Amino acid sequence: MKVGDLTELAARNLREAVLRNSLTTLGISVGVASLVALLSLGVGLQQLVDRSVARAGLFDTISVRSRQSAPFGQPGGGRRNLRDAGDPTPPRPLDDAARKEIAALPNVVEVNPEVRFTAEARREPISQLVMVSGMATSSQSSGTLDGLNGHFFSTPEAEEAIIQGDLAKRLTDVGQAPNSLLGQEITLRFAQRQALPPPSQQASTDAPNQAVGPDEEAMGFSIVPSEKKFLVVGVTPTSESGGQVGFNNSGIYLPLAVAEKLQVVQQGDLRDMSRSGQAQGVRYAALNIRASSPAAVAQLESNISHMGFAAFSLIDVTRNLRTFFAIFDMFLGIFGSLALAVASLGIINTLVMAILERRREIGVLKALGAADRDVRQLFFAEAGVMGLAGGVFGVLLGWAIGRGIQFATMIYLKRQGMNSPNIWSIPWWLVLGAIAFAVVVSLASGIYPASRAAKLEPVEALRYE
Amino acid sequence: MSVIEANTSSNGFAIRAERVSRHYHMGQALIRAVDAISLEVGAGEFLALLGTSGSGKSTLLNLMAGLDRPSAGAIFALGRDLAAMSSEDLATHRNRTIGMVFQSFQLLPRMTLEENVELPLRLAEVPRGERPARVREALERVGLGARTKHRPTELSGGEQQRAAIARALVNEPRILLADEPTGNLDSKTGEEIMNLVAQIHRPASGPGRTVVMVTHERALAERYADRIVTLSDGAIAREERLR
Numbered sequence: 001m002k003v004g005d006l007t008e009l010a011a012r013n014l015r016e017a018v019l020r021n022s023l024t025t026l027g028i029s030v031g032v033a034s035l036v037a038l039l040s041l042g043v044g045l046q047q048l049v050d051r052s053v054a055r056a057g058l059f060d061t062i063s064v065r066s067r068q069s070a071p072f073g074q075p076g077g078g079r080r081n082l083r084d085a086g087d088p089t090p091p092r093p094l095d096d097a098a099r100k101e102i103a104a105l106p107n108v109v110e111v112n113p114e115v116r117f118t119a120e121a122r123r124e125p126i127s128q129l130v131m132v133s134g135m136a137t138s139s140q141s142s143g144t145l146d147g148l149n150g151h152f153f154s155t156p157e158a159e160e161a162i163i164q165g166d167l168a169k170r171l172t173d174v175g176q177a178p179n180s181l182l183g184q185e186i187t188l189r190f191a192q193r194q195a196l197p198p199p200s201q202q203a204s205t206d207a208p209n210q211a212v213g214p215d216e217e218a219m220g221f222s223i224v225p226s227e228k229k230f231l232v233v234g235v236t237p238t239s240e241s242g243g244q245v246g247f248n249n250s251g252i253y254l255p256l257a258v259a260e261k262l263q264v265v266q267q268g269d270l271r272d273m274s275r276s277g278q279a280q281g282v283r284y285a286a287l288n289i290r291a292s293s294p295a296a297v298a299q300l301e302s303n304i305s306h307m308g309f310a311a312f313s314l315i316d317v318t319r320n321l322r323t324f325f326a327i328f329d330m331f332l333g334i335f336g337s338l339a340l341a342v343a344s345l346g347i348i349n350t351l352v353m354a355i356l357e358r359r360r361e362i363g364v365l366k367a368l369g370a371a372d373r374d375v376r377q378l379f380f381a382e383a384g385v386m387g388l389a390g391g392v393f394g395v396l397l398g399w400a401i402g403r404g405i406q407f408a409t410m411i412y413l414k415r416q417g418m419n420s421p422n423i424w425s426i427p428w429w430l431v432l433g434a435i436a437f438a439v440v441v442s443l444a445s446g447i448y449p450a451s452r453a454a455k456l457e458p459v460e461a462l463r464y465e
Numbered sequence: 466m467s468v469i470e471a472n473t474s475s476n477g478f479a480i481r482a483e484r485v486s487r488h489y490h491m492g493q494a495l496i497r498a499v500d501a502i503s504l505e506v507g508a509g510e511f512l513a514l515l516g517t518s519g520s521g522k523s524t525l526l527n528l529m530a531g532l533d534r535p536s537a538g539a540i541f542a543l544g545r546d547l548a549a550m551s552s553e554d555l556a557t558h559r560n561r562t563i564g565m566v567f568q569s570f571q572l573l574p575r576m577t578l579e580e581n582v583e584l585p586l587r588l589a590e591v592p593r594g595e596r597p598a599r600v601r602e603a604l605e606r607v608g609l610g611a612r613t614k615h616r617p618t619e620l621s622g623g624e625q626q627r628a629a630i631a632r633a634l635v636n637e638p639r640i641l642l643a644d645e646p647t648g649n650l651d652s653k654t655g656e657e658i659m660n661l662v663a664q665i666h667r668p669a670s671g672p673g674r675t676v677v678m679v680t681h682e683r684a685l686a687e688r689y690a691d692r693i694v695t696l697s698d699g700a701i702a703r704e705e706r707l708r
Contacts, residue, residue, distance in 0.1 A: 005587040016575050364571045367532055368632070369560020369588040371553045458532045462571065 001374045010381035017354065024343075024350040025390045031340030032394025032438045036430060037401040038332040044406075044424040046325040059294035062301055062313045063114070064102065064287045066094040092308035094284045102289060105303055107296035112136045114286035115259040117266055119190040121163075121252060123171045123181075130167055130251035132188065134259030138290060147419060150182045150234035153255045160255065161186060161230035165238035167251040181232045188252070191265040192226035223265050230254065237419075340438065343390070344445040347383055351449030354382070355456075362453055363461025372454040379450035380443060387442025391435035398434070399426055478541070479640050479675035480506040480529050485538035486699075487524050498524040500699035501538065508639075511666045511676045513686035516696035522679045523644055525696065529677060530563050530642050531555040543639060560588050564633030564674075566662075568645035570625040572617040572632070578604060579613040582632045589636055603631040607661060623654035630661060641665060643678040647685065655685070663689050 001009075014021045092098060103111045115134035120127050139145075140152045145162065153160045163171070163186070168178035171186065230252075254262075266285050289304070291297045297313050304311040355362070362375055370378075402424045410420040487499040499521045506512050506529075514522040527533040528540050531547045540547050543562055550558065559565070572581045582600045591599070604610050607627040617625050626646060633641060643662060647655030666676045666689075680686050686693050687707060695703040 001587055002590055004593075005590075009587070012575070360571075361573055364573060365584070365588070366556070367530070367559060367565050367567075367571070368585045369556050369636075371556035373553065374556070374588065459527050462532070462567070 001370070001377065006374075006377050006381045007385065009378055010385050013354070013358070013378075013382055014385055017350075017357075020350055020353070021386060024346045025386050025393070027343035027346040028340065028387060028390025028438055028442065029394035029397055031337070031343040031441075032391050032434050033397035033401055034339040035333065035336030035437070036395055036398025036426065036434050037405070038336040039329060039430055039434075040398065040402040040424050040426045041405065042325065042329040042332045043427060043430065044402075044422060046322075046329070047425050048421050048423055049321060049325075059314070060109075060291045060297060062289040062291065062297060062304065062311050064094065064289055064304055065285070065310045065312075066092065067308065067310045094287060094309065098307070098309065099284065099287060101307065102287065102304060102309075105300060107292040107300055109290045109292050110136065110138060112256055112288045112290075113260060113284045114288055115256060115262075115264070115266070116250065116285075117190060117264040119188045119252075119264075121167065121171060122187040122189060123184070126171050128167065128170050128251075132190070132252045132254060132259070132264075133250035134256035135162070135253040136256045136288075145234070145236060147237040148234045149179045149236075150232070152234060154233065156255050156257045158233075158255055159228070159230050159258060160233040161188075162234035162236065162253040163232055164236050164251045168232075168235045169238060178235050178238065181235055184232050185229045186232060186252075187227055187229050189225060189227045190262065191223050193221045193263045193265050193269065194224050195221045226262070228262065340441055344441050347386060347442050347445035348449060350386075351379055351383060351446055352452070354379075355449055355453045359456065359461050362456050363458050363463075366456070366458035367462060375456070376450045376454035379453050380446050383442045383446025383450070384439055387439040388435065390442070391438030394438060395426075395431050395434050402426060477508060478505045479508045479510070479543060480504075480677065481541040482525070482528070483539045483541075485525075485528060485535045485540045487521075487528060487533060488536045497699045499528065499535075502696075502699070502701055503538075504694065504701065506675060506677055508675055509666075509673050511663075511689060511691045512678070513690035513693045514677065514679045514696060515681065515683060515686050515693050516702075517681065520696040521699035522696045524699075526642050526644050526677060526679050529640075530565055531558045532565075556588075560585055561636060562638055562640060564630075564636070564638040564641045566626070566629050566633050566641065566643040566646045568648040570617070570622075570629045570649070572625055572629055574617050577614050577616055578609060578620075578628050578631075581617070581628060582635050585632060585636045599635055603635040604628070606634070607631045621654070622650050623657055626650060626654075626658050627661060630658070630665070634665065638674070640675045640677070643676065645679055645681070647680070647682070655682075659685060659689050 099111055099113070102108060113134075117132055119130060119132045121130045122128075135153075137153070137156055145152070148162070150162070152162070163178075163181060165178050168181045172178060172180055269283075269285075289300065291300050294315070297315050301311040301313050301315070362370075365375060365378075406422065406424040409423055413420040482502055482504045484501045484503050485499060486497070486501050489496040489498060502521075502525060504525075514525060516522045524533065528535055528547070529542065531542070531550070535548050538548075542558060545558070547555065547558065572578075573584070576584075579597075579600050582603050583596055586596045586599060601610065601613065604613055607630050609624060609627055609631065612620065612624065612628075617628065620628065626649075630646075641662070646662065647658050650658060662676060662678065665674055667673045678686070678690065683693075691706070691708045693703075693705045693707065694701055695705075
């Protein structure tokens with residue numbers, strides 16, 4: 001029999017016992033719905049993590065430091081880390097030449113120095129020690145500034161600051177909202193490097209705010225307290241309402257170029273002073289490299305490592321994260337499939353009942369010329385139609401359940417005063433896969449009834465009352 | 466000309482049974498439903514199989530139809546050995562060569578008349594476009610052209626049997642096998658059905674068909690059949706040529 005005729009007869013047979021077949025189909029739908037609902041949550045959670053990590057720049061960022069930064073006597077001091085252990089390239093200072101060399105590597109989008117220091121933030125009469133970071137313009141879209149009140153820096157050179165919500169709370173007067181800091185000035189007090197001029201000029205020259213060049217470096221630098229005022233243009237949410245993401249969290253963010261010009265004493269400056277001076281120009285504690293894509297990170301990391309620097313990215317961590325989610329999804333899939341397994345028993349039961357009821361009909365079909373194959377295919381088609389209908393309806397049901405969970409989660413998180421991220425997602429592969437899975441399970445369930453129906457002897461079947 | 470037609474014309478028999486047997490085991494007992502029967506049915510002949518209940522006439526008819534396989538011996542339909550056929554070939558034989566009419570009509574109650582009659586065409590994979598005309602023609606031939614959308618339960622017994630005959634003939638089989646076609650009908654309706662079978666056997670125009678009819682009504686057999694074979698205990702007890 002042709003496929004069209006088989007499907008038509010199967011659909012007709014299913015319509016005849018509409019209640020029983022609808023209940024069986026509903027069983028499949030519930031199975032598929034539980035599978036879809038659980039997997040959509042798994043996928044949604046994975047996408048949420050991926051999105052957050054990607055937006056925070058963790059997938060495409062490489063942190064580069066000079067090797068052997070830690071001296072002997074400190075934990076790990078003097079040793080190369082595992083990643084660098086096999087690399088014979090001698091360590092190099094992280095200076096301007098290195099920055100340019102790294103920037104010239106393929107797939108490097110930008111190279112930014114890491115400027116991070118401790119300062120005192122003051123808004124009379126309140127003051128607070130705080131970690132300050134320079135922030136590149138490209139980090140504007142990272143998750144760090146999610147839910148920002150106010151705006152990003154107006155220009156890369158603007159003397160503006162973005163303040164973390166919790167810090168803003170401390171710097172405001174009692175009873176005032178953190179956002180009340182917007183448009184106000186705060187003062188940062190920090191330790192500044194001031195280059196010592198060569199002995200011949202020491203008496204006459206004073207050059208604050210100048211980069212520490214090789215000559216100055218030969219002479220060293222002095223550390224002096226310095227202050228600068230910044231206009232608060234943005235306040236990030238407080239930690240209890242979602243807070244920040246990213247690995248570079250700080251209390252205050254300044255435009256990177258402005259932070260660089262402050263000539264703040266950074267961790268490692270004293271250590272670098274005590275080492276032999278091979279560096280050309282400015283030395284950096286660390287450089288943050290942004291790759292063109294997460295796929296380019298591994299190769300780039302290896303290239304930088306071969307240049308004699310310590311490179312670190314979160315690719316390995318995220319790889320483990322993906323493995324975790326694959327296992328997590330697998331378990332969700334198994335739990336979701338349990339309901340479908342129960343539904344498959346329903347299909348077997350329905351079809352076996354149908355054989356008993358339609359024994360005589362099978363006999364007539366065979367008497368009229370139906371081959372065993374035709375009868376088998378007819379029962380398969382009935383199982384397949386139930387699977388298809390159950391699959392489609394189950395996906396819709398699963399979608400509705402997923403939406404319900406998402407909605408309930410959103411309300412709960414909002415009541416807790418937190419952001420409500422999307423934790424639910426039904427990708428196309430899940431829709432098609434769930435329907436296909438329902439059809440396959442239904443067909444598998446139909447194997448036994450279909451072969452039993454096909455094996456019926458026509459003479460015996462015709463005698464059946 | 467098909468292979469089947471060539472074989473028929475070569476030996477002149479539509480059906481030939483050679484010491485065909487059908488034995489059943491029922492517990493310890495061996496039931497010889499058909500026991501070493503040899504019989505020929507000529508092409509275009511109307512043969513009536515007569516006998517009491519349990520004489521083996523329906524079993525022999527089922528063997529001719531390919532609904533059952535013989536325990537021993539051979540049975541040929543249009544020159545082809547049914548015992549040697551695969552189940553697929555037997556199904557094709559039932560669909561193309563044989564038209565079956567049953568005592569209890571065996572129409573599918575959930576389908577309309579036209580859907581019932583269309584079934585053999587579906588199984589023969591006749592293109593959809595051709596089917597409505599052939600179904601209509603078959604139903605009109607048995608006088609049910611106006612009842613195509615009716616379900617079997619909405620018809621009288623005689624009408625149901627006529628619909629069953631239309632279904633048996635829709636694929637234009639060469640052989641019509643009827644198992645007590647009037648058994649469930651009153652005498653008047655039974656006569657109408659027999660007149661219809663007789664028309665199918667020898668139509669006013671066009672080729673006739675071989676008809677093998679099982680009945681226990683001797684009068685009916687004598688009136689319509691060319692030959693009567695009486696069975697008793699699975700064997701041929703008597704053979705009478707009437708025409």
